[in-house]
Amino acid sequence: MKIDLLQRYVEGNVTPEEVRTVVEWLDADEAHVREYMTLHKLYDISLWNKGTPTRTAQRRRPALQRIALECAMIAAACIAVFVYVHSPLRPSPAPPPTAFHTLFVPAGQRAELTLPDGTRVWLNAQSRLVYPALFEDGNREIRLDGEGYFEVAPDERQPFTVKTGEIDVEVLGTEFNVVAYASRAMTEVSLLKGSVALKPAGSERIYRMKPDECVRWTGGAFFSSAIKNYDYFKWKEGLLCFDEATVGSIMEKLELYYDVKIDVQKQDLSAYCYTGKFRIRDGVEQVLKVLQLEHRFSYIKDSERNIITIK
Helix, strand or coil: CCHHHHHHHHHHCCCHHHHHHHHHHHHHHHHHHHHHHHHHHHHHHHHHCCCCCCHHHHHHHCHHHHHHHHHHHHHHHHHHHHHHHHHHCCCCCCCCCCEEEEEECCCCCCCCEECCCEEEEECCCEEEEEECCCCCCCCCEEEEEEEEEECCCCCCCCCCCEEECCCEECCCCCEEEEEEECCCCCCCEEEECCCCEECCCCCCEEEEECCEEEEEEECCCCEEEECHHHHHHHHHHHHEEEEEEEEEHHHHHHHHHHHCCEEEEEHHHHEEEEEEEEEEEHHHHHHHHHHHCCCCCCCCCCECCEEEEEC
């Protein structure tokens, strides 16, 4: 309980909503009542001192009288708190709203966390995950904007749902990867273990995936293929892995992961393919320098405008 709210409650300067908050806190533990009484006692004493005409007059007041007055005030306050907290006429508190957490991973970084149900999640660069502090009401639902790898804790009573801007991914217990950046007009789900059901937003259609399958949702349709390169998922270990990827697609990944604009002016470069691995922490320029060993090009980095121009 915040001390400023408790202080205002003692002073009677609170809203009805804040009253409910304090009362629920008092009702939760006897130690809270003791803390409240201590604060109330100090407040009452301060008021009493303010009402004393002079220090001399205060010294003349018999000590027994002061003690009796303080005890009376404390007893009255205790009775008031007990009566309000336990009165059948006290309004039933509204159920507290579910608290949500948001985790955002900046460019060039990744993050790992465990959700309240034990599900493990890895988030790639420029990704945002919104999840509740506690899963309730028979389901487990989170929202993803970006790329995430999930190891879902099995629970047949509570299905697990990853909501994206385009589709919902529903599972009971499985291992899969989702790419769903709001800035990209494509959502991709790769299933490594178990089974998942894909449901387009606002539609009754359901696509059931099988292990080792990669499904893309774009243009209002599902497109299925086999997972070709399992090294790709090593991004959660801090590696960028490319297998016969075009330089053009590599540049798109670098733009996304490092939040930089790459202007490829050497037109024939984008069509070349490359296979290799890079550590994400080494940065975008390390990737470009390695690619220069395979393909002849030069680049200029404009830090102020956050643009890399390749010629």
